[in-house]
Structure formats: structure tokens, C-alpha cells
Amino acid sequence: MTGPHGVGIGWRPEIAGFVADLPGLRFVEVVAEGVAAAGPLPAGLAALRERGVTVVPHGVRLSLGGAEPVDPARVAHLGAVAQRVGAPLVSEHIAFVRAGGVEAGHLLPVPRSREAVDVVCANVARAQAALPVPIALEPIAALFDWPDDELDEADFLTEILDRTGAFLLLDVANVYANARNRGADPVALLDRLPLERVSYVHVAGGAEHGGYYHDTHADPVPPAVLDLLRELCARHRPPALLLERDGHYPPAPALRAELDALAAASGFPVVT
Amino acid sequence: MSGDLAERQAALVAALVAGGPVPAGFDPAALAAAGAALLRKRAGEVARHWPLLAAGLGPQWSATFAAWAAGRPTGGSLRDGWDLARDLRDRGTLPPLGAEELAGREASHRYDGHTPPRPRRLPALGRTGGAVAVQVAGRVRLLRPARH
Numbered sequence: 001m002t003g004p005h006g007v008g009i010g011w012r013p014e015i016a017g018f019v020a021d022l023p024g025l026r027f028v029e030v031v032a033e034g035v036a037a038a039g040p041l042p043a044g045l046a047a048l049r050e051r052g053v054t055v056v057p058h059g060v061r062l063s064l065g066g067a068e069p070v071d072p073a074r075v076a077h078l079g080a081v082a083q084r085v086g087a088p089l090v091s092e093h094i095a096f097v098r099a100g101g102v103e104a105g106h107l108l109p110v111p112r113s114r115e116a117v118d119v120v121c122a123n124v125a126r127a128q129a130a131l132p133v134p135i136a137l138e139p140i141a142a143l144f145d146w147p148d149d150e151l152d153e154a155d156f157l158t159e160i161l162d163r164t165g166a167f168l169l170l171d172v173a174n175v176y177a178n179a180r181n182r183g184a185d186p187v188a189l190l191d192r193l194p195l196e197r198v199s200y201v202h203v204a205g206g207a208e209h210g211g212y213y214h215d216t217h218a219d220p221v222p223p224a225v226l227d228l229l230r231e232l233c234a235r236h237r238p239p240a241l242l243l244e245r246d247g248h249y250p251p252a253p254a255l256r257a258e259l260d261a262l263a264a265a266s267g268f269p270v271v272t
Numbered sequence: 273m274s275g276d277l278a279e280r281q282a283a284l285v286a287a288l289v290a291g292g293p294v295p296a297g298f299d300p301a302a303l304a305a306a307g308a309a310l311l312r313k314r315a316g317e318v319a320r321h322w323p324l325l326a327a328g329l330g331p332q333w334s335a336t337f338a339a340w341a342a343g344r345p346t347g348g349s350l351r352d353g354w355d356l357a358r359d360l361r362d363r364g365t366l367p368p369l370g371a372e373e374l375a376g377r378e379a380s381h382r383y384d385g386h387t388p389p390r391p392r393r394l395p396a397l398g399r400t401g402g403a404v405a406v407q408v409a410g411r412v413r414l415l416r417p418a419r420h
């Protein structure tokens with residue numbers, strides 16, 4: 001079982017045909033909640049598996065940062081999808097998505113407090129105990145912070161990774177968005193993260209609305225995010241990079257150009 | 273600042289999606305931006321489940337959805353779109369494409385507005401805004417288009 005390697009793309013039903021036609025592709029990610037635990041796999045995904053493409057299930061609704069214990073049924077589903085696609089690992093976010101019985105509809109940040117570190121680590125441990133493969137944790141993009149942060153982002157993340165033994169799914173677009181919206185230097189964070197623990201990297205586009213940069217996954221990847229990717233690769237090239245696109249899908253040539261830009265920034269072979 | 277993380281997370285979610293007050297210490301402008309971003313993302317997801325409703329509203333889709341959804345936590349994209357379509361129908365502003373889509377959904381599923389829709393086991397008609405859809409054995413066909 002090989003881990004993700006090289007340049008990949010987030011598999012979505014809307015671009016299944018485009019993804020199927022990428023000759024050099026060896027790695028995709030699939031939203032775990034979008035795949036049934038039983039029954040046939042979506043056709044495009046099954047064909048990629050037959051080609052030997054690595055498929056990594058990416059959870060978005062476990063709510064590992066939620067104060068309530070993670071739902072065993074959601075963990076079981078993530079594990080079942082991992083087994084169905086023969087995944088070498090799964091990934092999820094350091095975030096919560098529901099509280100008090102209300103769904104937020106998106107990933108929300110937890111406070112960077114010792115209490116929240118304990119909560120996240122306990123939920124990750126519960127998930128790890130039930131998952132058939134390792135988990136990589138992704139720090140999110142957030143437009144706001146909690147007023148009671150005790151740790152900075154690097155210490156917060158490093159503490160969680162050290163205590164759980166999880167891998168890091170680093171999203172350079174999230175790093176860029178968080179730094180830009182706070183007037184901070186994104187490269188400074190790279191210098192303080194355990195880059196040897198990165199299993200793969202997300203790259204995505206965004207846009208500015210109302211004075212904030214939003215990590216939309218529905219706009220082009222800005223040059224500044226590619227610059228940050230180059231800075232990352234100069235420090236420690238991750239094993240794999242994944243382009244995330246979740247809407248306003250551009251014509252195929254534009255999407256191919258973004259994949260080629262990832263390959264050029266990292267030195268990985270082109271997949272198009 | 274300490275206390276029960278569960279309660280504080282619930283208060284934050286309520287502020288973002290249920291019209292709750294901004295919890296102490298948070299930046300109101302940043303939370304407002306996050307709440308608006310949540311609505312945009314939700315509008316996109318509902319549009320994928322209700323493509324004709326969204327297409328029927330065209331450039332008004334985002335604003336119409338946001339006005340309806342602000343302060344209303346999601347019940348999932350299927351129910352969000354269903355509730356919105358019924359609301360527009362009751363106000364007489366459901367576009368014909370949306371009426372046809374709603375008629376089809378009403379024919380195929382039983383939805384009480386409170387619990388998840390369930391497939392109808394018997395043949396049924398759905399009628400909205402002049403549109404008539406029929407469902408037999410789970411297959412839905414539009415018998416009559418909506419009034420334009």
C-alpha cells in the first residue's frame with residue numbers, strides 16, 4: 001500500500017470525466033461523506049481504483065474539535081470508505097461543525113486553548129482506535145479567532161500532532177488565508193511546523209469579499225498561494241499535493257493549467 | 273475566559289447560523305463575514321440539490337436564498353431547498369422551473385416539513401403553480417408544465 005504521491009486532484013462527481021482523462025494521475029481524494037459505505041462505488045472512482053490510483057477519503061463532518069465525543073457511526077463510515085477504496089490513510093479537520101444539536105454547515109475553529117487541545121486529542125484517539133488506517137489532520141482556514149487563545153497556531157498544531165501521532169495534512173491556501181486576514185507572514189508558520197509529518201498538501205483558490213480573503217475552492221489559485229507552495233517545497237517537499245476545486249468548475253484547459261502549476265512549483269511530474 | 277466548551281461552541285454556532293447574539297470577546301465584523309460566507313456556501317449546496325429552483329431564480333438565487341436562510345439553521349440541502357420552495361410558493365413568487373421541480377419532489381416523497389422526506393410507496397401526484405407531476409413506482413414524470 002503506497003501513500004499518496006505526486007500531484008493529485010479532489011475527485012468530485014462534476015469533474016469525474018476530466019479526472020478520468022488525466023493520464024499521469026496517481027492520487028485523488030474523495031469526500032468521505034459522499035461515498036456510500038456499501039453498494040457499488042461511483043463509476044469514475046471504481047475505474048481509478050482499477051488503474052491503481054491512490055484514493056484518500058477526506059472527512060468533513062466528524063467534528064473532531066467538537067466538545068461532544070466524536071460520533072462512532074461517523075468514524076465507522078469513514079473507516080468503511082477507507083476499506084472500500086483501499087486507502088492508505090484518511091484525513092479530517094481540526095475543527096467542529098455542529099454544537100448543541102445545530103449544524104454549522106462548515107468547518108469552525110476551536111479555541112487554541114489547552115482545554116481544546118485535550119478535546120481534539122481525545123476525539124482523534126477515539127477515531128484512531130476505530131479506523132483501519134492512519135489519519136492526517138488538516139488545520140482549517142478561519143475568518144475569526146476565539147478570544148481566549150493560549151497557544152499560537154504552530155504550538156497548537158504541534159501539540160496535537162505530538163500527542164496523537166497523527167500525520168499533518170497541510171493546506172497552503174488555508175495558511176495563506178489565515179495569514180493574509182491577520183496581517184501575518186505565512187512563511188513564518190511554515191518554519192515552525194513539523195513538515196516531516198506532512199502526508200500531503202492541499203492547494204486551492206479563493207477570492208476577496210468584503211475585506212476578507214475567502215478560501216472558496218471555487219476561484220483560481222492565486223499566485224501568492226503558489227509562491228507559498230514553492231517556499232514549502234524549498235524547506236521540505238511533501239510526498240504529494242492535491243488541488244481542491246468545489247464549484248464554478250472552469251473549462252478543462254484552465255484546470256489542467258492549475259495542475260501543471262502545482263507540478264512546476266514542486267518539481268513533481270505533470271499529470272495532464 | 274474559561275468554562276464549558278460545549279456551551280461556548282453552541283453559542284458560537286447559534287450566532288453564526290441561528291441569529292444568536294455575538295458571544296463576548298469575538299470580533300463582530302469577522303463573525304458577520306463568516307456567517308455570510310456560510311450562507312454563500314449553503315446556497316451553492318442547495319442549488320446543487322435544487323438546480324431548477326436555483327436556475328428559475330437566476331441572478332436572484334443567492335440573495336433570495338440568503339434572505340430566507342439567515343437565522344435558520346440548515347436541515348440539510350434537500351430540506352432547505354424544499355422549505356424555501358414551499359415558502360416562495362405560499363408567497364406567490366416561486367418561478368415556473370421551481371414549481372415544476374417542487375411538484376416532482378412532492379410526487380416522489382412525503383415531507384412533513386419537520387422530519388426527513390421519505391419516498392412514497394404508492395403512486396402520487398404533485399401539483400404546484402399549475403405544474404403537475406406524477407410518480408409511479410419511484411419514477412417521476414411532469415404531466416403539465418407550470419404557468420408562465
